[in-house]
Amino acid sequence: MAVSGGPDSLALLLLAHAALPGRIAVASVDHGLRAEAAGEVAMVEALCAERGIPFTALAVEVPRGNLQSRAREARYEALARWVREQGCGALATAHHADDQAETLLMRLARGSGLAGLAGVRAHGHVPGSEILLVRPLLSWRKRDLETVVAAAGIEPARDPSNEDEAFDRVRVRRHLAQHDWLDPQALAESAGHLAEAWRAIEWYAQLDFEEMVHREDVPDGPAYRYYANVPRAIQVETVRRIVAELGGQVSRAEAGRAADRLWRFENASLGGVLAVPGSERLEKIGLEVRVWRFRPEPPRRVH
Structure with a gap:
């Protein structure tokens, strides 16, 4: 200790x-x-x-x-x-x-x-x-x-x-x-309740990653497809996880800004990763869902 x-x-x-x-x-x-x-x-x-x-x-x-x-x-x-x-x-x-x-x-x-x-x-x-x-x-x-x-x-x-x-x-x-x-004791107890809520979000984010994120092997390396149809707090955690899987690292604030751009169907760049929004119709459920695709950013051209 x-x-x-x-x-x-x-x-x-x-x-x-x-x-x-x-x-x-x-x-x-x-x-x-x-x-x-x-x-x-x-x-x-x-x-x-x-x-x-x-x-x-x-x-x-x-x-x-x-x-x-x-x-x-x-x-x-x-x-x-x-x-x-x-x-x-x-x-x-x-x-x-x-x-x-x-x-x-x-x-x-x-x-x-x-x-x-x-x-x-x-x-x-x-x-x-x-x-x-x-x-x-x-x-x-x-x-x-x-x-x-x-x-x-x-x-x-x-x-x-x-x-x-x-x-x-x-x-x-x-x-x-x-x-x-x-009352410091009451404030500490409130922090404990918030910690319990955060553990629930972490659990849901793990489930979201396992079920809604799919790895794709493309010619220039690995990429990920994410069916992003969960509350924003979960999206942020999943986006951070995907960026980490691709070798990058971003804060929650950066991941949140990227998720907001993608939700508006705008491209986002973060941690050396390019994210492109889109949508797909899933015939199994008969609904159009948002799909975000992530891959390493291509090298910048130097003139």
């Missing part, structure tokens, strides 16, 4: 050690961004040594750019390597109900689609890998996790960036604290 030395991850360490004694290992990441980080890693190491928990210190370099995003990418990359080296079954992180509420509000403010509004998932994969990622504390409030750490007589580390209002998450956290009618 990943333990930073903050109250949330220390609570995860304590709870996991109580529930699964002898079956956990801990890694702590120093991003090289704060002088205090090395001491925090050493503190986690000492706590693990007291409890006989295997511990590994990881150091990463954070590239220039969006600080929090780049740090997250570097952290997960290092943790994924560590999980493989240790032979662990999964990576656990300490995301909790307050994190979930903050994430939901931030994504609502950005106009996110259902996949984003589903928030932080209880189960998933470490970004860029096949490693299982679990978040067992999503039903816990932050204050309860802090109580667990205090009861153990441990003084957790405090990251000053958690107080820096230059970051959107900090401003949202302050807003939640100032308005008691916004």
Whole structure:
């Protein structure tokens, strides 16, 4: 599991050690961004040594750019390597109900689609890998996790960036604290309901791909024919899947714009793939249905 030395991850360490004694290992990441980080890693190491928990210190370099995003990418990359080296079954992180509420509000403010509004998932994969990622504390409030750490007589580390209002998450956290009618637990539960709805869409999209998408071998390589007669949310997922099968990669926003063009019977180009709309009459059901054909874009001519 990943333990930073903050109250949330220390609570995860304590709870996991109580529930699964002898079956956990801990890694702590120093991003090289704060002088205090090395001491925090050493503190986690000492706590693990007291409890006989295997511990590994990881150091990463954070590239220039969006600080929090780049740090997250570097952290997960290092943790994924560590999980493989240790032979662990999964990576656990300490995301909790307050994190979930903050994430939901931030994504609502950005106009996110259902996949984003589903928030932080209880189960998933470490970004860029096949490693299982679990978040067992999503039903816990932050204050309860802090109580667990205090009861153990441990003084957790405090990251000053958690107080820096230059970051959107900090401003949202302050807003939640100032308005008691916004219940983080209820917001987290709403994110859970949205996650259930998203799983239903993923299931339907898999079925749509299996039943309504047909591969065709043409002289210049593989192509796909898609009978696109489902709600837009499903179309978007299927279009993304088809583009991926043809070696491309597109966001949901890009796939949505392409689906809108195709629905208007306009060609669409995305991720190196050309999509052409049309229609066919299916005699079996006696209806005219939309058919979208996908193939790799031909090379551009250079004059």
